Amino acid sequence: MMVMRSLAAALPAAPVRDNSILRRRRHELFVAGVVLVVLALLPLATHDVYFQNLIILTILFAGLAQAWNILGGYCGQISLGHALYFGIGGYVSTLLFVRAGVPPTFGMVAGGMVGALAALLVGWPCFRLSGHYYAIATVVVGEIGYLLFLNWDFVGGASGVYVPFTGHSLINLQFRVSKLPWHYVALGFAAIAWLTAFLVEGSRWSYSWRAIKDDVIAARSLGVRVFPSKMAAAGISGFLTAMGGAIYAQYVGYIDPDSVMAGSLSILIALPAVLGGVGTLWGPLIGSAVLIPLSELSRSYLGGSGSGVDLMLYGALITGVALARPQGLVSLIGVKRRSGGGDAPAA
Amino acid sequence: MPPLLEIDRVSKAFDGVQANVEVSFAVHEGEILGLIGPNGAGKTSLFNSISGEVTPDAGEIRFEGQPISGLGPVACARLGIARTFQVVRSFDSMTVLENVMVGAFARASSARAAMTAAEQVLAFTGLGARVDTAAYLLTPPEKRRLEIARALATNPRLLLLDEMLTGLTPAEAQAGVQLIREIRAQGVTIIMVEHVMEVLLPLVERAVVLNLGRVLTEGRPQEIVRDPAVIKAYLGDRYAAA
Numbered sequence: 001m002m003v004m005r006s007l008a009a010a011l012p013a014a015p016v017r018d019n020s021i022l023r024r025r026r027h028e029l030f031v032a033g034v035v036l037v038v039l040a041l042l043p044l045a046t047h048d049v050y051f052q053n054l055i056i057l058t059i060l061f062a063g064l065a066q067a068w069n070i071l072g073g074y075c076g077q078i079s080l081g082h083a084l085y086f087g088i089g090g091y092v093s094t095l096l097f098v099r100a101g102v103p104p105t106f107g108m109v110a111g112g113m114v115g116a117l118a119a120l121l122v123g124w125p126c127f128r129l130s131g132h133y134y135a136i137a138t139v140v141v142g143e144i145g146y147l148l149f150l151n152w153d154f155v156g157g158a159s160g161v162y163v164p165f166t167g168h169s170l171i172n173l174q175f176r177v178s179k180l181p182w183h184y185v186a187l188g189f190a191a192i193a194w195l196t197a198f199l200v201e202g203s204r205w206s207y208s209w210r211a212i213k214d215d216v217i218a219a220r221s222l223g224v225r226v227f228p229s230k231m232a233a234a235g236i237s238g239f240l241t242a243m244g245g246a247i248y249a250q251y252v253g254y255i256d257p258d259s260v261m262a263g264s265l266s267i268l269i270a271l272p273a274v275l276g277g278v279g280t281l282w283g284p285l286i287g288s289a290v291l292i293p294l295s296e297l298s299r300s301y302l303g304g305s306g307s308g309v310d311l312m313l314y315g316a317l318i319t320g321v322a323l324a325r326p327q328g329l330v331s332l333i334g335v336k337r338r339s340g341g342g343d344a345p346a347a
Numbered sequence: 348m349p350p351l352l353e354i355d356r357v358s359k360a361f362d363g364v365q366a367n368v369e370v371s372f373a374v375h376e377g378e379i380l381g382l383i384g385p386n387g388a389g390k391t392s393l394f395n396s397i398s399g400e401v402t403p404d405a406g407e408i409r410f411e412g413q414p415i416s417g418l419g420p421v422a423c424a425r426l427g428i429a430r431t432f433q434v435v436r437s438f439d440s441m442t443v444l445e446n447v448m449v450g451a452f453a454r455a456s457s458a459r460a461a462m463t464a465a466e467q468v469l470a471f472t473g474l475g476a477r478v479d480t481a482a483y484l485l486t487p488p489e490k491r492r493l494e495i496a497r498a499l500a501t502n503p504r505l506l507l508l509d510e511m512l513t514g515l516t517p518a519e520a521q522a523g524v525q526l527i528r529e530i531r532a533q534g535v536t537i538i539m540v541e542h543v544m545e546v547l548l549p550l551v552e553r554a555v556v557l558n559l560g561r562v563l564t565e566g567r568p569q570e571i572v573r574d575p576a577v578i579k580a581y582l583g584d585r586y587a588a589a
Contacts, residue, residue, distance in 0.1 A: 017466060017478075019444055019462075019466075019478050019479055020442055020479040021444065021445065021462070202458050203458055204452040204455075204458060207445065207448055207449050207452055207458075207461075208452070210438065210440060210441060210445075210449075211438050211441075213440070214437075214438035214439055214440050214441065215436045215437075215438060217400070217420075217432075217436060218432065218436035218437075218438065218497075219438075219449065220400075220419075220420040220421050220424070221398060221424055221429070221430055221432075222424055222429075222449055222450045222453060222497060222498070222500075222501055223421050223424030223425045223450075223452075223453035223501055224421065224449065224452075225421055
């Protein structure tokens with residue numbers, strides 16, 4: 001077609017008229033700027049170490065849920081094994097630091113790459129499964145990873161690995177006294193995850209996923225390739241999740257399979273996105289802001305006797321939202337949901 | 348020059364029902380070919396074979412001399428075969444522009460390039476004022492145009508139109524005919540399945556008539572409407588004798 005062919009030559013210079021897509025994306029960037037400033041100023045509000053910790057964990061899990069959201073929300077491939085990538089990130093950066101003296105700032109990138117590789121290796125066979133079978137496969141793979149690390153002496157087995165304190169150092173992510181630097185490390189991570197989701201949302205992959213969810217036959221007739229776009233989502237999601245795992249390991253100072261690879265952690269990574277709104281830019285942050293404080297508060301106020309109560313609250317909350325607001329909490333504040341739901345597309 | 352598309356003794360059965368039996372014909376670059384026949388003649392089945400949706404049981408389909416049977420819809424789309432559907436399949440969670448961008452991504456290297464290409468195609472198909480409208484809000488004739496725009500955005504050499512004029516008012520159908528002529532003028536070869544004979548026949552240079560899965564006859568429209576076999580297939584024995 002000549003219109004289109006001549007167009008191809010003139011593409012880079014061709015101006016695009018303003019349209020709803022460009023307006024919405026400008027708006028999202030503006031909101032993100034405001035949210036970033038607010039979150040950056042949040043430490044001014046409290047000197048209480050307990051609340052500082054709560055805020056740091058909330059922001060960290062907002063980033064993790066966003067990483068999950070890229071695969072589970074936008075791409076529609078529900079993963080219930082993200083603790084595997086989280087744990088891999090934590091172990092890679094920690095072991096590199098403890099055994100080889102590699103600074104965790106580099107270690108978290110290395111961990112991210114191993115996490116991405118793991119996600120691709122899981123995706124390669126599992127994306128051939130349709131519908132909910134992918135979700136089931138990720139549960140199994142997550143459990144395999146947990147058992148592997150539990151019985152692997154080189155990585156400390158069940159007794160785990162301590163991160164030794166080697167003195168105040170930014171590059172080693174070791175800070176004396178104050179929790180303040182951790183606030184900005186977590187915020188930086190969450191910002192990277194958000195920006196990645198924003199870029200993914202505007203990319204060809206996001207259009208492919210939405211088209212497949214709406215009508216897979218029409219999508220294929222337009223040349224939409226399914227498998228490569230799923231692999232891309234898995235790789236990105238695995239990288240970011242592992243990076244978050246590396247940050248968590250340095251923050252807590254100790255890792256073992258139960259704290260970074262347990263199946264319940266996979267749920268904790270996925271839930272904020274589900275509660276806040278899957279396939280949305282702000283769902284993970286909103287969901288995390290509700291769930292993480294709820295979890296921590298119920299745990300600290302109810303103590304040992306209340307263990308499990310936080311999970312009961314989770315269950316009640318998710319059930320309530322699923323019934324009353326299936327599109328997630330984000331739909332309450334008038335943010336228009338862009339993408340299809342969490343239903344895995346039949347592909 | 349070899350034909351753009353060659354259908355070579357293609358057969359396809361669904362659950363024992365023969366949808367196409369040894370169908371053979373060729374489509375030449377730049378023509379508008381009509382594919383007609385009574386209900387159940389196998390027109391849409393043949394479309395599904397050409398666009399890669401299904402694989403023929405026997406025979407071969409060649410596009411620009413290259414066998415394409417069994418490649419699947421994605422590969423066929425990327426080779427330059429685009430289609431619309433008898434029952435409209437718009438992406439209803441998206442705006443008009445986003446729908447067409449999905450097609451444009453088949454060729455475009457970036458989101459910005461896809462957006463520019465999609466806007467051009469929408470202007471060409473007369474939907475320029477509807478870019479930001481949600482697809483599900485379009486009127487039926489607009490939805491047909493949207494499907495054409497989306498298909499054109501993949502930059503096809505061959506466009507398959509499945510009953511795109513059916514169910515439209517005469518005025519809407521005429522506007523559709525005009526659009527089809529403009530598309531052909533851009534160098535796109537077109538095969539159209541249609542029931543509305545009086546609209547189709549002035550538009551096409553050549554028509555292939557299918558009946559009970561087989562090619563009944565092919566030729567120029569004027570010849571076909573006088574062919575007793577065609578009249579019999581459409582209207583029954585009594586009218587053929589008249």
